Amino acid sequence: MDSSSVVSELNICSDTKQNRVLTEEDWKQKWENKNTGFHQVKIHKLLSEFLDTMLNNRKQLKIFFPLCGKAVDMKWLADMGHNVVGAEFSETAIKGFFEEQNISHVEEAVPGIPGAKVFKSTSGNLSLYCCSIYDISDSIVGKFDGIWDRGGLVAVNPRDRECYSNKILSLMDKDCRYLLVTVVYDPKLHAGPPFYVPDEDVETFFGSLCNIKCLKISDALGPVQKRWGLDFFQEKIYVLTPKSSS
Numbered sequence: 001m002d003s004s005s006v007v008s009e010l011n012i013c014s015d016t017k018q019n020r021v022l023t024e025e026d027w028k029q030k031w032e033n034k035n036t037g038f039h040q041v042k043i044h045k046l047l048s049e050f051l052d053t054m055l056n057n058r059k060q061l062k063i064f065f066p067l068c069g070k071a072v073d074m075k076w077l078a079d080m081g082h083n084v085v086g087a088e089f090s091e092t093a094i095k096g097f098f099e100e101q102n103i104s105h106v107e108e109a110v111p112g113i114p115g116a117k118v119f120k121s122t123s124g125n126l127s128l129y130c131c132s133i134y135d136i137s138d139s140i141v142g143k144f145d146g147i148w149d150r151g152g153l154v155a156v157n158p159r160d161r162e163c164y165s166n167k168i169l170s171l172m173d174k175d176c177r178y179l180l181v182t183v184v185y186d187p188k189l190h191a192g193p194p195f196y197v198p199d200e201d202v203e204t205f206f207g208s209l210c211n212i213k214c215l216k217i218s219d220a221l222g223p224v225q226k227r228w229g230l231d232f233f234q235e236k237i238y239v240l241t242p243k244s245s246s
């Protein structure tokens with residue numbers, strides 16, 4: 001079967017395992033137990049390939065990493081002079097990021113989010129909010145020129161996609177370029193995360209307010225996905241831009 005027929009079959013498939021629900025505690029446990037196979041030690045190849053699409057000839061952007069984990073890409077962009085903001089509810093992940101990247105930082109309470117902390121690099125251009133993304137708002141973090149979403153939408157429980165997309169949309173500035181990476185596989189075979197996100201969901205949740213363009217579909221089948229029982233696994237990257245932008 002070629003990949004296009006697999007994709008069209010997936011789009012009409014209702015018999016999936018994708019009703020799994022992960023709680024905040026489940027994610028925190030993953031970090032405590034070092035069960036973090038999603039973490040990559042190198043810059044994500046789709047980010048380096050499509051960075052110019054996000055930057056669009058602009059410098060010193062404000063870039064958001066939803067559900068950031070300890071993604072090394074954050075330092076890469078901060079070192080280029082961008083202002084990077086992440087949201088992640090595991091303190092272990094955030095502390096791991098600053099320690100492993102050897103970045104000195106301070107820890108502060110967040111006015112407006114009870115119990116939340118923000119970890120800020122002393123250089124000032126990296127701020128990771130330790131709280132649920134749903135507690136963040138543009139009145140606290142402002143709006144963004146760029147968003148890198150790898151391991152974000154695909155990690156959200158499928159029933160929470162609308163809430164997540166509304167949050168992302170509320171944080172996009174008018175010229176924002178949102179790079180979204182989804183994964184495509186047969187959801188009958190694996191419960192997720194990462195959860196399979198069909199094109200239809202990207203359209204449903206973002207299409208009324210954003211132009212959506214698929215930039216690339218690449219084979220990403222590796223030993224991990226094979227252990228999940230998959231023989232087909234793709235990463236798909238889109239760029240989304242507000243419909244009102246010029």
Ligand SMILES: C[S@@+](CC[C@H](N)C(=O)[O-])C[C@H]1O[C@@H](n2cnc3c(N)ncnc32)[C@H](O)[C@@H]1O
Binds near residue numbers: 067132
């Ligand atoms: C699949 S990992 C991806 C991490 C990172 N984006 C990367 O590519 O390595 C998803 C991350 O989102 C965090 N997370 C899940 N739901 C969250 C929420 N509602 N608010 C904040 N963080 C969340 C988890 O703790 C986990 O670190």
